[in-house]
Amino acid sequence: MSRRLRQLIAPGAWGVLVLLTWEGFVRWRKIKLFLLPPPSRIWRELRENRSGILHVTSNTGTNALIGLVLGVIAGVVMALVAQRFVALRDAITPLSAALNTMPIVAIGPIFYNLFGTTSAIPRRAVVAIVVFFPIFLNVVNGLTQTEATHEELLRSYAASDASVLWKLRMPNALPFLMTGLKLAASLAVIAAIVVEYFGGLQNGLGSRVTSAMKSSATARGWAYIAGACALGIGFYSVVTAVERVAMPWRRRRSD
Amino acid sequence: MTDVVAMSGLSKVFNPGRANQVDALLEIDLKVSAGTFVSLIGPSGCGKSTLLRVIADLTPPTGGTLSVNGKPAAQARADQDYGMAFQAAGLFDWRKVVRNVELPLELRRMGKAERRTRALAMLELVKLPDFAEHYPWELSGGMQQRVAIARALAADPPLLLMDEPFGALDEMTREHMQAELTRICAATQKTVVFVTHSIPEAVYLSDRVVVMSPRPGRIVKVVDVDLGARTDDMREQPQFFKKVTEVREALRGIGAGAPRGVDDR
Ligand SMILES: Nc1ncnc2c1ncn2[C@@H]1O[C@H](COP(=O)(O)OP(=O)(O)OP(=O)(O)O)[C@@H](O)[C@H]1O
Ligand SMILES: [Mg+2]
Numbered sequence: 001m002s003r004r005l006r007q008l009i010a011p012g013a014w015g016v017l018v019l020l021t022w023e024g025f026v027r028w029r030k031i032k033l034f035l036l037p038p039p040s041r042i043w044r045e046l047r048e049n050r051s052g053i054l055h056v057t058s059n060t061g062t063n064a065l066i067g068l069v070l071g072v073i074a075g076v077v078m079a080l081v082a083q084r085f086v087a088l089r090d091a092i093t094p095l096s097a098a099l100n101t102m103p104i105v106a107i108g109p110i111f112y113n114l115f116g117t118t119s120a121i122p123r124r125a126v127v128a129i130v131v132f133f134p135i136f137l138n139v140v141n142g143l144t145q146t147e148a149t150h151e152e153l154l155r156s157y158a159a160s161d162a163s164v165l166w167k168l169r170m171p172n173a174l175p176f177l178m179t180g181l182k183l184a185a186s187l188a189v190i191a192a193i194v195v196e197y198f199g200g201l202q203n204g205l206g207s208r209v210t211s212a213m214k215s216s217a218t219a220r221g222w223a224y225i226a227g228a229c230a231l232g233i234g235f236y237s238v239v240t241a242v243e244r245v246a247m248p249w250r251r252r253r254s255d
Numbered sequence: 256m257t258d259v260v261a262m263s264g265l266s267k268v269f270n271p272g273r274a275n276q277v278d279a280l281l282e283i284d285l286k287v288s289a290g291t292f293v294s295l296i297g298p299s300g301c302g303k304s305t306l307l308r309v310i311a312d313l314t315p316p317t318g319g320t321l322s323v324n325g326k327p328a329a330q331a332r333a334d335q336d337y338g339m340a341f342q343a344a345g346l347f348d349w350r351k352v353v354r355n356v357e358l359p360l361e362l363r364r365m366g367k368a369e370r371r372t373r374a375l376a377m378l379e380l381v382k383l384p385d386f387a388e389h390y391p392w393e394l395s396g397g398m399q400q401r402v403a404i405a406r407a408l409a410a411d412p413p414l415l416l417m418d419e420p421f422g423a424l425d426e427m428t429r430e431h432m433q434a435e436l437t438r439i440c441a442a443t444q445k446t447v448v449f450v451t452h453s454i455p456e457a458v459y460l461s462d463r464v465v466v467m468s469p470r471p472g473r474i475v476k477v478v479d480v481d482l483g484a485r486t487d488d489m490r491e492q493p494q495f496f497k498k499v500t501e502v503r504e505a506l507r508g509i510g511a512g513a514p515r516g517v518d519d520r
Contacts, residue, residue: 149345
């Protein structure tokens, strides 16, 4: 059996187990539908409202994706600038570590005020900001935490700063970028959903979940949540695939 | 014969004038003529690596004069006049073996096809032609060390600087690597400055063994080794043991054999 297949089977089996337990628990304790609907009910909701959920999920997914790409580009560019100027790096890195914890509840309204609630920009900008920090911090580390022997080696060849950046720092930062990217991919989806709670266009998963829950259509709310899960899994899988392609030397011996 | 390395009165003080001042090297006079193999041996912390790093222009001396390949050390480094190998192989994980060997050639802006040919020839020399397309983690420690030597040789520098390159290897691999290195050096006419902790290794490899003493690091004795062609049999010859004893006694003379209260490592 191939490794890839085995990697899929384990989480799949766990997923099924969780769903079965959930279904059994809800039926056994006769939990009220508006509190926690069983998976079977959510599934029915998903099928009946398929095109609607798909549409809303793709709206949020687009916001998350655009924000993610922008945030990653900004994070990498800023990291490259920061590693070049030590003074800047020392100033900016602790600052970003602090800003990293800034909650969406604080920045969401600012951007809605700035760009208006009928624009898609605020939501994407918030995603980009949330994504920026883990990427920036990880890439700065990767660019600067190089092995002493490697640095001396390049120095012994009288390599230029540009060569050191290109041949040592950047490849050294790649695994760090991937770690940041995995974090960022999940964060992007969460941010894109949560930012909708604070206003703006009502065409995404976040607003649909809130309105469904408010009107006690809990099963419908959970169907949207399932859409959010699918988005999260999708983003994560893409990043894992990118990782495999970008770092072929990381592939371990196949047994 | 011309001197590839020539230093006189060379000193190195770390952190001068501060509480943690270290007199790493004091008034070193050393000449290494073209085509000779010189080993540096001495107790831990006596300044062997520092001496090598000064020759390589990786750290500046604080006194004395130094010329490498007939020019200032900085110029020799800029001209890639030497190749260096460290105790750790220091290969780039993200490059295949052959691309690791190509690294110094890339930095010399050699053309793609030419540097591939050259790198493959180097891998042939260290007997690893079949591993060109492997990643470093697929190789054993000894094989990685051989790749590092191929990399140091790739640009065909007249001088090789090696800092305990076989330190992490087992005895058998080590002897094998020593034989390979003498073969390679004989074939390519290199001048070598080689740091080691092993007396038999120093005697086997060298034309001259330089014995150093610690704090401040200086040369206490130079043992000329003139044993002719190196073979495995030679390791069991009385002349070989005589030289080993001579080096050992020089080291004893500075108290290197006895356990010391302070160790810098
Ligand atoms: N960058 C540095 N700053 C301050 N002191 C240093 C530095 N590098 C080396 N030293 C000191 O210089 C002395 C010589 O160090 P060096 O590394 O050259 O020893 P060595 O002979 O190579 O030892 P070993 O056999 O253990 O490798 C030591 O006392 C060490 O503490
Ligand atoms: Mg050393």
